[in-house]
Amino acid sequence: MNDPPSRRRPRDTGEGQPRARRIRAGAERRALVPLAVATVALLAVVFYYPVATVFVEAVVVEGAITLAVFAEILRDPFYFGEFARLLAGEDPIAVLRDLLGADRRLGIVGFTAYQAALSTVASVMLGVPAAYLLARYEFRGRRTLRSLTILPFVLPSIMVAVGFVATFGREGTLNTALAAIGLGPVELMFTLEAIIIAHAFYNAPLVARVTTAAWESVDASAIETARSLGASPFRAFRDVVAPQLYPAVLMGGALTFVFTFATFPIVLALGGFQLATVEVFVYRLVQDLNYAEAAALAIIELVISLGVLLGYLRYEARHAVRSRGARPLPRRPLFRLPAISVREVLPRVGLGIYGIIAAFVFLSPIVSMILASVIAADGSFTLEHYRFLVDRQRTGAAFQVQPWTAVRNSLVFAAGSLLIALPMGVVVAVLTTRRYRGRKLVDAIAMAPLAVSGIIVGLGLLRGLVFGVEIAGWRIVIAGSVAIVAAHAVSGYPFVVRTVAPGLEGLDRSLIESARALGASRARVLLDIELPLVWPGVVAGAAFAFAISIGEFSSTVVLATGTDAYTMPVAIERFIGRRLGPATAMGVVLLIVTSISFVVIDRLGGESFGL
Amino acid sequence: MRALAYSDDGAPAAAGPDSPPAVELDGVSKVYGGTPAVEDVDLAVREGEFFTLVGPSGCGKTTTLRLIAGFESPTAGTIRFGGEVVSGIPPEDRNIGVVFQNYALFPHMTVGENVGYGLRFQDPPGGGSTEDRIAELLDLVDLPDAADRDPNTLSGGQKQRVALARALAPGPEVLLLDEPMSALDARLRERLRVQVKAIQRELEITTIYVTHDQEEALAISDRVAVMRAGTAEQIAPPREIYRRPSSRFVASFIGDNNVLEGRVRAIEKGKRKAGTACVAVIDVDDAAFRLETTETITAGDRATICVRPEALRIDGGTSRLTGTVESVEFLGETTRVQLGWNDREIILRTPDPLSGAVTVGFDPEDAHLVAVER
Numbered sequence: 001m002n003d004p005p006s007r008r009r010p011r012d013t014g015e016g017q018p019r020a021r022r023i024r025a026g027a028e029r030r031a032l033v034p035l036a037v038a039t040v041a042l043l044a045v046v047f048y049y050p051v052a053t054v055f056v057e058a059v060v061v062e063g064a065i066t067l068a069v070f071a072e073i074l075r076d077p078f079y080f081g082e083f084a085r086l087l088a089g090e091d092p093i094a095v096l097r098d099l100l101g102a103d104r105r106l107g108i109v110g111f112t113a114y115q116a117a118l119s120t121v122a123s124v125m126l127g128v129p130a131a132y133l134l135a136r137y138e139f140r141g142r143r144t145l146r147s148l149t150i151l152p153f154v155l156p157s158i159m160v161a162v163g164f165v166a167t168f169g170r171e172g173t174l175n176t177a178l179a180a181i182g183l184g185p186v187e188l189m190f191t192l193e194a195i196i197i198a199h200a201f202y203n204a205p206l207v208a209r210v211t212t213a214a215w216e217s218v219d220a221s222a223i224e225t226a227r228s229l230g231a232s233p234f235r236a237f238r239d240v241v242a243p244q245l246y247p248a249v250l251m252g253g254a255l256t257f258v259f260t261f262a263t264f265p266i267v268l269a270l271g272g273f274q275l276a277t278v279e280v281f282v283y284r285l286v287q288d289l290n291y292a293e294a295a296a297l298a299i300i301e302l303v304i305s306l307g308v309l310l311g312y313l314r315y316e317a318r319h320a321v322r323s324r325g326a327r328p329l330p331r332r333p334l335f336r337l338p339a340i341s342v343r344e345v346l347p348r349v350g351l352g353i354y355g356i357i358a359a360f361v362f363l364s365p366i367v368s369m370i371l372a373s374v375i376a377a378d379g380s381f382t383l384e385h386y387r388f389l390v391d392r393q394r395t396g397a398a399f400q401v402q403p404w405t406a407v408r409n410s411l412v413f414a415a416g417s418l419l420i421a422l423p424m425g426v427v428v429a430v431l432t433t434r435r436y437r438g439r440k441l442v443d444a445i446a447m448a449p450l451a452v453s454g455i456i457v458g459l460g461l462l463r464g465l466v467f468g469v470e471i472a473g474w475r476i477v478i479a480g481s482v483a484i485v486a487a488h489a490v491s492g493y494p495f496v497v498r499t500v501a502p503g504l505e506g507l508d509r510s511l512i513e514s515a516r517a518l519g520a521s522r523a524r525v526l527l528d529i530e531l532p533l534v535w536p537g538v539v540a541g542a543a544f545a546f547a548i549s550i551g552e553f554s555s556t557v558v559l560a561t562g563t564d565a566y567t568m569p570v571a572i573e574r575f576i577g578r579r580l581g582p583a584t585a586m587g588v589v590l591l592i593v594t595s596i597s598f599v600v601i602d603r604l605g606g607e608s609f610g611l
Numbered sequence: 612m613r614a615l616a617y618s619d620d621g622a623p624a625a626a627g628p629d630s631p632p633a634v635e636l637d638g639v640s641k642v643y644g645g646t647p648a649v650e651d652v653d654l655a656v657r658e659g660e661f662f663t664l665v666g667p668s669g670c671g672k673t674t675t676l677r678l679i680a681g682f683e684s685p686t687a688g689t690i691r692f693g694g695e696v697v698s699g700i701p702p703e704d705r706n707i708g709v710v711f712q713n714y715a716l717f718p719h720m721t722v723g724e725n726v727g728y729g730l731r732f733q734d735p736p737g738g739g740s741t742e743d744r745i746a747e748l749l750d751l752v753d754l755p756d757a758a759d760r761d762p763n764t765l766s767g768g769q770k771q772r773v774a775l776a777r778a779l780a781p782g783p784e785v786l787l788l789d790e791p792m793s794a795l796d797a798r799l800r801e802r803l804r805v806q807v808k809a810i811q812r813e814l815e816i817t818t819i820y821v822t823h824d825q826e827e828a829l830a831i832s833d834r835v836a837v838m839r840a841g842t843a844e845q846i847a848p849p850r851e852i853y854r855r856p857s858s859r860f861v862a863s864f865i866g867d868n869n870v871l872e873g874r875v876r877a878i879e880k881g882k883r884k885a886g887t888a889c890v891a892v893i894d895v896d897d898a899a900f901r902l903e904t905t906e907t908i909t910a911g912d913r914a915t916i917c918v919r920p921e922a923l924r925i926d927g928g929t930s931r932l933t934g935t936v937e938s939v940e941f942l943g944e945t946t947r948v949q950l951g952w953n954d955r956e957i958i959l960r961t962p963d964p965l966s967g968a969v970t971v972g973f974d975p976e977d978a979h980l981v982a983v984e985r
Contacts, residue, residue, distance in 0.1 A: 508713065508715060510711040510712075510713060510715035511715045511717060513680070513682050513702065513709060513711070513715070514709055514711065514715040514717075514774075514777070514778075515717070515728065516682075516701070516702040516703045517680060517702050517703070517705075517707050517708060517709035517778070517783075517787075518703070518708075518728050518729030518732070518777065518778070518780075518781060519703045519704075519729050519731075519732030519733060519781060520703055520728070520731075520732060521701075521703055522701075524732075528717075528728070528731075529717055532719045533718065533719055
């Protein structure tokens with residue numbers, strides 16, 4: 001009989017193991033921990049610390065804790081309009097009467113909410129028919145069109161703004177086209193309409209995306225059951241389909257409201273300061289070095305945004321219907337009608353009218369921007385605007401924006417933030433897909449950068465690390481460009497998480513367990529099994545991080561103030577009023593870079609992207 | 612049979628009652644958020660033994676296997692491998708091989724890379740090269756030329772054999788199989804079962820096998836633990852499990868069975884002491900059944916007895932009952948007949964279909980006393 005212990009071959013400490021292998025195994029075993037610690041530390045330094053700085057800035061005035069700054073803002077009609085009077089203790093009925101009056105004042109916060117509400121309505125009106133088209137009809141290019149709904153996530157908003165300036169401007173394509181058919185010029189620049197159309201461009205695809213997904217998960221047999229029980233097609237839609245669409249439409253609407261409430265580049269470019277939203281005004285206060293008021297206002301904005309988001313999440317928790325349709329509804333051919341009848345023709349006519357409106361909203365800014373970038377002042381074809389980008393502009397004064405510097409900065413920052421965001425995102429994805437107590441908290445902490453505006457992060461970084469922090473006698477100062485890379489990494493990595501985590505979540509657990517039973521450590525399983533299998537998601541996440549950095553505007557414009565660390569979006573904003581040509585040329589460069597990123601994302605990870 | 616380098620020190624120990632336990636569970640429990648999945652399980656798997664955990668879904672058999680593998684840690688109790696406590700040792704250091712129901716082949720590696728994966732972390736047993744070891748294992752599972760193939764192109768049975776080769780390649784001390792054949796069709800399952808058993812015999816590797824299929828458990832195992840609601844109801848060799856189930860649950864879960872309850876009227880022959888056989892007369896409804904038992908039993912006890920369908924003979928045996936045919940199922944080699952008798956169902960197997968009133972009977976040695984209650 002053999003001695004049983006001699007059959008045991010402990011895998012890590014056995015004498016038969018070569019030393020090198022033992023050391024490597026030990027290193028691998030511990031590899032995840034320092035990576036996780038580094039991620040947490042980076043997040044703390046470049047996100048939580050700056051945001052906390054902003055918060056402290058708002059409540060500490062001359063060394064004493066006070067809520068005076070908040071109280072002042074809340075009671076100031078400039079910010080809260082008639083509501084401020086309510087907060088100042090005036091009679092609610094008088095306030096209400098004034099609110100219903102013609103010359104009511106909304107204040108900046110009120111106006112921000114108002115334009116966000118209108119933008120939400122416009123986005124839903126433009127998005128839901130698209131969902132109907134995508135979910136219920138079959139036509140060439142349907143998949144491509146569906147993929148394109150992810151594009152707004154990567155399109156720089158300043159580029160969209162340039163597109164709309166090129167469309168709505170005095171010499172924009174819209175007025176040129178109207179003049180050609182003998183109609184007078186329309187003045188849409190610096191109007192609420194322009195802002196709302198631009199917001200709809202941005203957010204309607206989001207509404208369409210989530211609604212399409214919900215529509216596609218409606219089980220056809222549920223409708224057939226309703227019909228067999230006597231419901232008319234309309235009743236079946238109302239009783240079976242619609243209740244499954246509401247939550248999705250509401251989700252799209254809630255997110256649109258939150259996004260447009262915090263809108264910045266679009267309003268800055270299309271509205272100017274006369275139609276300023278909260279975010280624009282925070283930026284203006286930062287430029288005026290009025291940091292305490294800027295911080296307090298930014299926090300009020302954050303609280304309102306988070307309030308809406310939280311309200312939505314509570315609704316979602318109560319109405320979560322996540323049934324994957326066993327058999328989705330069949331799609332009807334769009335162009336080949338099965339019969340000429342009112343029921344077949346009418347929806348298609350409606351979709352045709354919708355198509356024209358949608359084409360105007362979605363295509364005109366892109367087309368106008370491309371046209372404006374190659375057309376000279378006299379109307380002839382030119383590449384001068386592009387030549388301008390690579391010229392080092394020796395003529396310009398030192399304080400002027402140098403186009404080539406902007407292009408170079410954008411690419412360097414994007415590469416840098418990609419190198420940080422990718423490992424961060426992967427580590428967070430790994431941490432949030434494990435099962436353990438407190439996972440939800442980790443998820444929330446890691447995803448918070450999605451909800452906090454870039455202005456706040458930029459402001460916090462600027463006031464903290466860029467201006468310098470004193471720790472134990474050491475003065476820590478980081479350069480503006482380093483802060484920009486860090487801010488970009490923080491705003492980009494949640495997208496890496498969102499593309500990698502679903503893949504990890506979907507991996508068969510027995511693959512991981514098999515590898516572990518064969519002797520692989522946890523970190524080794526990640527390298528050998530998990531990452532190779534979710535590689536497309538990792539590449540898609542990288543493309544996201546790159547595109548987000550290239551297009552990031554809010555924190556960059558704060559951090560680049562007064563330095564030469566400006567990027568293409570910042571340069572565009574500075575060019576936009578005076579030199580539309582170079583702005584559109586840069587917009588086209590951004591469009592190309594982000595389109596390439598989009599193609600990469602779409603080919604590799606678009607399906608699994610969790611939004 | 613070819614000599615297969617299985618472990619460093621040559622031939623493994625043979626199975627036998629005096630071998631030290633390779634895997635031992637001592638009062639092991641696992642609670643998930645207040646719900647116990649495994650409750651106070653004691654078992655000892657001997658060196659080289661083929662040990663099966665069988666039970667209906669949710670009985671805790673897979674959890675027990677995952678506790679042994681180290682994928683989960685027990686809420687209470689200890690697990691020992693070869694006498695050493697393994698709590699806190701991660702699965703990769705337990706020297707185990709695991710095969711899952713869904714094969715879990717790494718889809719981004721070739722078959723050969725899959726089989727060789729465990730050899731990245733330790734040298735091949737027997738001292739040869741990794742390539743030789745991969746070839747050797749693929750040979751063992753009868754897939755000699757599959758090394759360069761993409762696992763996604765294999766059939767279910769082939770995938771499962773690759774998974775088995777992969778689990779065996781590093782020469783694990785214990786092989787853990789979690790319903791490895793449940794995804795395969797019946798015919799293939801039977802063929803693979805014979806193959807797995809032959810490999811296990813050849814390597815004499817301690818094997819713990821989880822299945823819900825009682826027939827498979829009986830066919831393949833040296834010993835079987837029948838699990839129910841997180842506890843092991845009976846641990847015994849297959850024949851004993853089949854012939855002498857120790858509880859009503861085991862009696863009805865393993866195979867077709869007629870389980871009847873009655874009261875002991877008298878002891879006819881033999882002594883009433885434990886360990887010696889006696890014949891007891893048990894009243895079930897209006898019938899009197901005789902059965903042989905070694906249990907301590909006295910008149911007036913409530914008794915649960917079982918009689919296998921194949922032990923019931925038409926117009927034969929000493930204990931008889933007459934019932935009415937309620938259903939007839941033709942199964943090929945036999946016909947399964949269900950009789951209605953006093954609101955009870957009596958199952959029997961006959962070569963020919965029956966109808967009307969049928970009298971069946973059995974002999975005392977063919978009935979088994981499952982449980983007694985005073």
